[in-house]
Amino acid sequence: MTESDEKWTLTIVIPAYNEEDAIGSTISRCLDAREMIKREGGVDEVEIIVVSDGSSDRTVEIAKTFSDIGVIVFEHNRGYGAALKEGFAQGKGNLVSFLDADGTCDPRVFAQLCRAVIDQGGDIVLGSRLGPDTKMPAIRKLGNRIFAALLGFLCGQWVTDTGSGMRVMRRSSLERLYPLPDGLHFTPSMSTRALMNGLNVIEVPMPYEERIGTSKLSVIHDGLRFLRVIVEGVLCYRPERLFLFGFTFCAIVSLLLAAYPIEYYVKTWRVEDGMIYRVLIGFLFASVGFLQLCGAALANRMSALRPLRREDQTFWASTVSLMFEGKALAALIGLALVIALWLLGPGLFEYLTTGKVSPTNLHWSRLLVGIFAILSAFQALITGVLLRVLAIWRVQEELRGRRAHPEVDRRRSDDS
Numbered sequence: 142m143t144e145s146d147e148k149w150t151l152t153i154v155i156p157a158y159n160e161e162d163a164i165g166s167t168i169s170r171c172l173d174a175r176e177m178i179k180r181e182g183g184v185d186e187v188e189i190i191v192v193s194d195g196s197s198d199r200t201v202e203i204a205k206t207f208s209d210i211g212v213i214v215f216e217h218n219r220g221y222g223a224a225l226k227e228g229f230a231q232g233k234g235n236l237v238s239f240l241d242a243d244g245t246c247d248p249r250v251f252a253q254l255c256r257a258v259i260d261q262g263g264d265i266v267l268g269s270r271l272g273p274d275t276k277m278p279a280i281r282k283l284g285n286r287i288f289a290a291l292l293g294f295l296c297g298q299w300v301t302d303t304g305s306g307m308r309v310m311r312r313s314s315l316e317r318l319y320p321l322p323d324g325l326h327f328t329p330s331m332s333t334r335a336l337m338n339g340l341n342v343i344e345v346p347m348p349y350e351e352r353i354g355t356s357k358l359s360v361i362h363d364g365l366r367f368l369r370v371i372v373e374g375v376l377c378y379r380p381e382r383l384f385l386f387g388f389t390f391c392a393i394v395s396l397l398l399a400a401y402p403i404e405y406y407v408k409t410w411r412v413e414d415g416m417i418y419r420v421l422i423g424f425l426f427a428s429v430g431f432l433q434l435c436g437a438a439l440a441n442r443m444s445a446l447r448p449l450r451r452e453d454q455t456f457w458a459s460t461v462s463l464m465f466e467g468k469a470l471a472a473l474i475g476l477a478l479v480i481a482l483w484l485l486g487p488g489l490f491e492y493l494t495t496g497k498v499s500p501t502n503l504h505w506s507r508l509l510v511g512i513f514a515i516l517s518a519f520q521a522l523i524t525g526v527l528l529r530v531l532a533i534w535r536v537q538e539e540l541r542g543r544r545a546h547p548e549v550d551r552r553r554s555d556d557s
Contacts, residue, residue: 149236150186151178151255151309154228156221157191157242161199164191167242168207174248182255188234191242192224222327229315237315241306245270250347254309257343264314264340267300267332268307272346284367292333292371294386300344303332304367307347314340322370330370337379380440381458384433391430398423402506412506424509431517435524438462442531462528470525477518484511 153171157164168191175187189210193201195218204212213227229237236255240246250268257266271285285302293299306328310318318334321327335342375383402416402423412420441458463469488503 147235148186149184149255149259150188150234151182151184151236151238151251152188152190152229152232152234153248153251154225154232154237154239155189155191155242156194156224156228156239157196157200157204158194158218158221158224159196159198159200160242161196161203163244164200164242165203165206167240167244167248168204168210171240171248172207172209174251177249178252178255180252182252183259184236184255186234188232190228190232192228194218194220194224220323220327221325222321222330223323225327226321226323229312235312236309237312238309239307245350246307247348247350250307250345251309253345253347254307257345258309258311261343262341263343265308265310265331265335266343266345267302267305268347269300269302269344270305270307270347270349271301272348275349288329288367288371291368292329292336298336298342300332300336300342302344303371304328305332324366326366326370329367330373333371333373333375334377337375337377380444381437381461384437384440385458385461387433388430388437391426391433395423395426395430398426406506412504414505417505420506420509424513427513428516432520434461435465435520438465438524439527439531442528442535465521465525465528470521473521474518477514477521481511481514481518484508484514 155164155167155171160167168189171189175189178184178187190213191204191210192213193204193215195215201212201214204210211231213224213231215224215227225239228239236258238251238254240248240251246268254266254268257263271282275282285304288303289299289301292303308328308331314335317338317340318331321334322330332342372383398419402412402420405416406412437458438461441462464473484507485503488498488507491502492498
């Protein structure tokens with residue numbers, strides 16, 4: 142059976158925590174939109190489930206007045222994400238979705254989201270709240286754009302709204318997204334894991350209204366939590382990107398700091414003593430930057446040892462790893478040591494022969510750059526050794542896997 146012939150059932154989960162002012166109208170709008178979702182979204186059946194997350198007001202009472210929906214009741218507040226996961230688990234749809242209970246989202250948009258899944262092969266389709274029809278408060282709009290830009294830079298894929306509270310996904314995609322958190326940071330965590338794990342993420346612009354009742358989001362507290370979720374997601378799937386981001390930042394700062402002393406040295410063949418502070422700070426950034434470059438190479442190889450590893454590598458990740466292997470590593474260490482010897486050699490020779498060092502043979506600038514070269518050589522050497530250890534570990538892991546599943550090797554031999 143082809144995908145076009147498949148029967149599609151959409152499960153809509155509505156998480157609700159003390160939403161007595163909005164839950165009735167949200168459910169009514171979902172019920173009214175069912176026929177449109179079926180007709181325009183290509184869906185055969187629509188299932189609606191309300192999950193009361195420990196509500197202490199009339200949310201449950203109001204939800205139970207509707208006979209055509211399912212109602213799940215948590216006795217105690219377990220969190221936004223926990224409510225959604227329970228709704229997904231009890232729903233029967235091969236398409237699972239959710240929208241917030243606060244009246245901000247239009248359920249009719251589900252038709253477009255479902256159509257994007259079915260026609261465009263989307264694994265997750267987000268309703269973007271940042272389109273021209275949005276009524277989102279300015280501070281939240283700014284925060285969402287910042288998080289989207291950060292996630293896009295780190296992932297290499299761009300979405301405009303990482304925290305959208307309205308989306309549709311294939312049930313089969315959930316196993317590639319779990320585990321997901323129980324709290325309000327469920328949505329940015331899902332977006333991060335989806336982008337990092339290679340799922341096909343599609344966005345559809347949608348209108349967004351001001352919420353009914355008081356928002357449960359804290360701009361600062363939840364903003365920091367969303368940031369942590371994004372960073373943790375990157376560390377889980379693409380840790381090298383975070384280190385490469387840090388390296389790029391440090392490299393730019395160190396080059397800006399070094400530009401004037403280098404220009405002055407080229408013109409006068411000397412460095413003024415007053416530049417020492419600029420050079421020291423530049424040396425610090427350069428050292429931290431090179432250390433993060435080493436970290437990127439190690440993180441890239443370490444991620445290959447994960448049970449759910451991704452085999453595809455970006456150009457920069459592969460290039461950085463190759464810098465610390467074989468002839469490239471030997472050339473890097475050799476170049477660093479030659480530079481160190483050139484800068485420190487005259488002063489060292491003078492000290493060994495006379496017992497003292499003159500500023501002419503070992504100026505502080507030569508000493509700093511020489512030390513940086515030696516430090517970089519040792520960091521590169523240690524990184525290369527650790528990469529070799531990781532390579533040995535991976536070979537051992539593959540051998541253990543072959544011993545545990547010899548039938549896989551036999552099938553590969555037969556195919557070849």
